[in-house]
Amino acid sequence: MGEVAEPKTSSNARNGNSHRKSGDGAVVEAKAISRRNLRNGLLFIAPNFLGFMFLILGPVIALFYIAFTRWSAFGDPKFTGTHNWVRLAHDKIFWASFWNTFYYSVVHIPLTLIIAFALAVLLNSKLKGRTFFRTVAFFPYITSIVAAAQVWSMLFDPKSGPINMFLRLFISNPPNWLGSTAWAMPAVIIVATWREVGYYMILLLAGLQTIPGELYEAAQLDGANGWQRFWHVTVPSMRPTLFFVIVTLTIGSFKILDLTLVMTDGGPGTSTLVLAQYVYRVAFDRSDFGYASTVSLVLFAVCMVVTLIQFWYNNRKAD
Amino acid sequence: MSMSQVTSESKIPEQIAWNKPKRSPAKIVGTVIGYSGMLVVSVFTLLPFFWMITSSLKSNNEIYSIPIKWFPSTWHWENYIHIWTQADMSTWLLNTIFFSVVVTLLQVFTGSFAAYGFSKIRFRGRNALFLIYIATMAVPWQAYMIPQFKMLSSLGLSDTRWSIVLLQAFGAFGVFMMKQFYDSIPEELSEAARLDGLSEFGIYRRIILPLSGSSIAALAIITFTNTWNDYMGPLIYLRSQNLYTIQLGLKLFISQYSADFAMIMTGSVLSVLPILVVFLIGQNQFIEGIATSGMKG
Amino acid sequence: MKLHQAYKPLATAAVLAVLLSGCGGGSGSGGSQSSSNETLDKNVKASISMAGWSLDMTPEFKTLVDGFEKEHPNIKINIKQYSADDYDKQLTADISSGSQPDVFPIKSLQKYYVYSQSKGMADLSDIAKGYEGDKNIDVSQYKMDDGKYYALPYRADAWVLFYNKDMFKKAGVSEPDGTWTWDDYTKAAEQLKQKLPEAGYDANSVYPIYQHTWQSVVQAFAQAQSGKEPKDNFFKGDYSYLKSYYKRALKWQDEKLTIDWNTASTNKVQYQPQFGTEKAAMMPMGTWYAAVLVEQQKNGQANKFEWGLAPVPQNPEVRNKSSKPITFGDPTGLAISSKTKGDQLKAAKEFVKWCAGEGGSKALANISTTPAYFSKSVTDVFFKVDGMAKDQLSEKTWRVHDTRPENPVGAATDTIQNVLKDTHSSIMTETKKVGPALDEAASNIKDQGVLDE
Incomplete structure (x- = not known):
């Protein structure tokens, strides 16, 4: 990789800030800088972008077309206009999975975020044995999902499971968990949170490490207590990382698939059927890739709306 | 609190x-x-992990039993010997190590490079381009994997090492993650370096990279783990036995009608160990309180 | 204009992707290579590829290939390993990009129907014609509406009732006699429930029957034994024929004659140890389980006990008009890629023909796998295997039955199946009552808009 654009003059080095200046020379200069920045920016992005464009963006764009067709994965997709979309509007199973996904995300996102953040903060301290506890927290993420589902099913067993044995101390009629339409989703959320907390903890931990220690010292001198330091030093410094974690967590939650596949397979009935699993079923069980793409686009749209809100909020806060 | x-x-x-x-x-x-x-x-x-280990030492029919059995009635150490001799574990391990290492290197390298472009250089269309990156994360892979497969396949890349490397290495995740970490490094650092006449690449290498140890470690751990555990990618793309990864090999090894769960658990235990090693190495990068102050000179 | 530069690659990618998704697969012709009834010259060497799964654990593919190569030394067959569980995903990807192997198995009739639309399979009508009049083999299930065949069977599993003779004897309950209806089955289960504990079996973990969690265990029997054609119920959106079957299934689990569905499903209970370690005295299952049971009794994973096969119980409400017991089961077939040409096509056809015939069937019967060709000598080979059930009823059960497809085959099948799968779990977890659940299924299926097509 060659050295990129060596700026020679000091005025050039002022980078993007110079467009505020008025006058012809400044405009020309600003243009030059903007051109150079564009070139440099694209040069940095290029190695990743080339791969990304062909391997991911291309097929994703193809999906936007396939969503308006009938396609069994063989031969050419047949354009059907809005047929898939009309079908979608009347598809009760789609709507059930839509609301299930929504339910899952609304509970899972804050729960995971709070626990992971608390854990990251705790394990970023000089706590004795933190290496051990960090490793322990990451274990659920690397434990075979089949094993995890099996042990949790046992824990949730309505009659002999320890969870209900404990609950029976307080209530006479504990939930039927995976065998009930009302409690299967909470059970899935608990296991998903258990599994993912360690993963997001690692990301947040990396973010915490970029906070300069002297910020805390300054806050200390100003007489801020622990809670104030958390809100006024930790959280603002973590904003870029938090944005990243919240967006990936949101997208990850809306795309949840493997856990419900192993734990409940969508049941009982459609009570834990989520959008991604519906896409999977429509695509591979029914060989209906056109309609699967349509459902994917809804999933995509929901994720994008949430992401754009966060993007906008984050940019506003950052300015 | x-x-x-x-x-x-x-x-x-x-x-x-x-x-x-x-x-x-x-x-x-x-x-x-x-x-x-x-x-x-x-x-x-750790309970599920513990169950995974004891199950790898049970007989096949003992694993899924009601009520759950925590310890095997007889200890079947031969499950481990069996899997080494019967299955081609060493080939699978080597392949998986190759894929995970190459993908992790590519993801960290191109991702952090692109992230620098997105974070520290202001150019037109930057936000739009970046949003496109994030947008692709919101599309479920199972919906576009057939078009993607057809494309790679028409280039003659399916059933080659390249397919898995290409498939995993250029995801938006690494770019997004590294960009956000770079955003939290104060702008003044790179500005000051520009005034000192350092090139963009120089700033990336001498200023930004040394500060991003913990985030690179996090990205490496996660990319490595995900590549290591990926099943669907190798399933769709690989057919030759000499290219199998651990997850694919194990799944293909078990029989259709008398599903060998003890063997799955044995394989799972074996396949987790390398991830643990990577995790322990990576988390050494998480040292408390790296001081950015020293860099301000 | 800078913007333009930045987006240019995007536009290119978009166009490229759309183009690529269009081309690639499926461009093969229907494969009407009608010239190839002539066999491959013995002196011409040919090498073909074939898909198989679990090669180290499931010997069927190697058995077929070894047996065939012995008789045809000029032909070499390379088996490529596919996944047993996700085989159809891999094959879908293969066919969509035109890279399927020369010979590939077809796991179910429904998938056969789907692949037949892909133009990825060669026309095998010429070989099929040779088997059409043969009493020992049923190739008709692969006959398409246009009269063409794209696959031939090599295995023909059907669902039968496995029962543990020792448990029946010890409990003093009379064994299945081959005339049972589902009511007789229930009666026997109730007697066993009472007498098994007295005979020394653990009352908490041993059940009279084991009903596996799959939807087919209830639905496919109900459909096959409904006395109606699929077009008059299944494809018409009328699922009332499932009602009495579900009522019985619920009765069994309420009376604790079987492990309840929810426990079995969330704990991923496996059927092999349930029957193999004498946790259940009877179990409806496909004949493929015979090979597993023989093997497991040999290696100690299953207990040693005497067992037998009986026909699956029949519908007590609808009298079976044919003389054979009605059950269900999909054949497993072999298809040839439409991309395969010339000598390789000839070699592949020879192989598929051999597998469907007596040669392949004997080789399979020898490893306790139920083949497609049921001649007297094949049957003898199958029952001569050490550890196989030996009695007359077992032999008759294995050989004589009226087998319907697991799912009625058609364009709407997968969608209907998918919806009925959710219905199955709703009913079996008793989160919905049978009647309303079936009504809801019918309405959901209508909403999918597949019934009219």
Whole structure:
């Protein structure tokens, strides 16, 4: 990789800030800088972008077309206009999975975020044995999902499971968990949170490490207590990382698939059927890739709306 | 909120309860309760992993039994010998190591490079381009994997090492993650370096890269783990036995009609060990309080 | 204009992707290579590829290939390993990009129907014609509406009732006699429930029957034994024929004659140890389980006990008009890629023909796998295997039955199946009552808009 654009003059080095200046020379200069920045920016992005464009963006764009067709994965997709979309509007199973996904995300996102953040903060301290506890927290993420589902099913067993044995101390009629339409989703959320907390903890931990220690010292001198330091030093410094974690967590939650596949397979009935699993079923069980793409686009749209809100909020806060 | 208490105190070591030379009885009790609480949570966290290990030593029919069995009635150590001799574990391991290492390197390298472009250089269309990156994360892979397969296949890349490397290495995740970490590095650092006449690449290499140890470690751990555990990618793309990864090999090894769960668990235990090693190496990068102040010169 | 530069690659990618998704697969012709009834010259060497799964654990593919190569030394067959569980995903990807192997198995009739639309399979009508009049083999299930065949069977599993003779004897309950209806089955289960504990079996873990969690265990029997054609119920959106079957299934689990569905499903209970370690005295299952049971009794994973096969119980409400017991089961077939040409096509056809015939069937019967060709000598080979059930009823059960497809085959099948799968779990977890659940299924299926097509 060659050295990129060596700026020679000091005025050039002022980078993007110079467009505020008025006058012809400044405009020309600003243009030059903007051109150079564009070139440099694209040069940095290029190695990743080339791969990304062909391997991911291309097929994703193809999906936007396939969503308006009938396609069994063989031969050419047949354009059907809005047929898939009309079908979608009347598809009760789609709507059930839509609301299930929504339910899952609304509970899972804050729960995971709070626990992971608390854990990251705790394990970023000089706590004795933190290496051990960090490793322990990451274990659920690397434990075979089949094993995890099996042990949790046992824990949730309505009659002999320890969870209900404990609950029976307080209530006479504990939930039927995976065998009930009302409690299967909470059970899935608990296991998903258990599994993912360690993963997001690692990301947040990396973010915490970029906070300069002297910020805390300054806050200390100003007489801020622990809670104030958390809100006024930790959280603002973590904003870029938090944005990243919240967006990936949101997208990850809306795309949840493997856990419900192993734990409940969508049941009982459609009570834990989520959008991604519906896409999977429509695509591979029914060989209906056109309609699967349509459902994917809804999933995509929901994720994008949430992401754009966060993007906008984050940019506003950052300015 | 006791958590925040711990954070802020952690930054000033003398005030941490458990590092204090003089301790009041109340604090000692608090510490004991705190640690025992964490140990209980740890046990709970490790329980499925424990079951996975004991199951790998059970006979096949004992694994899924009601009520659940925590220990095998006889210990089947031969499951491990069996899998080494019957299955081609060494080939699978080598392939998986190759894929995971190459993908991790590519993801970290191109991702952090592109992230620098997105974070530290202001150019037109930057936000739009970046949003496109994020947008692709919101599309479920199972919906576009057939078009993607057809494309790679028409280039003659399916059933080659390249297919898995290409498939995994250019995801938006690494770019997004590294960009956000770079955003949290104060702008003044790179600005000052520009004034000193450093090139963009120079700033990336001498200023930004040295500061991003922990985030690169996090990205590496996660990319490595995900590539290591990926099943669907190799399933769709690989057909030759000499290219199999661990996850694919194990799944293809088990029989259709008498599903060999003891063997799955044995394989799972074996396949987790390398991830643990990578995790332990990577988390050494998480050292508390790296000082950016020293860099400001 | 800078913007333009930045987006240019995007536009290119978009166009490229759309183009690529269009081309690639499926461009093969229907494969009407009608010239190839002539066999491959013995002196011409040919090498073809074939898909198989679990090669180290499931010997069927190697058995077929070895047996065939012995008789045809000029032909070499390379088996490529596919996944047993996700075979159809891999094959879908293969066919969509035109890279399927020369010979590939077809796991179910429904998938056969789907692949037949892909133009990825060669026309095998010429070989099929040779088997059409043969009493020992049923190739008709692969006959398409246009009269063409794109696959031939090599295995023909059907669902039968496995029962543990020792448990019946010890409990003093009379064994299945081959005339049972589902009511007789229930009666026997109730007697066993009472007498098994007295005979020394653990009352908490041993059940009279084991009903596996699959939807087919209830639905496919109900459909096959409904006395109606699929077009008059299944494809018409009328699922009332499932009602009495579900009522019985619920009765079994309420009376604890079987492990309840929810426990079995969330704990991923496996059927092999349930029957193999004498946790259940009877179990309806496909004949493929015979090979597993023989093997497991040999290696100690299953207990040693005497067992037998009986026809699956029949519908007590609808009298079976044919003389054979009605059950269900999909054949497993072999298809040839439409991309395969010339000598390789000839070699592949020879192989498929051999596998469907007596040669392949004997080789399979020898490893306790139920083949497609049921001649007297094949049957003898199958029952001569050490550890196989030996009695007359077992032999008759294995050989004589009226087998319907697991799912009625058609364009709407997968969608209907998918919806009925959710219905199955709703009913079996008793989160919905049978009647309303079936009504809801019918309405959901209508909403999918597949019934009219």
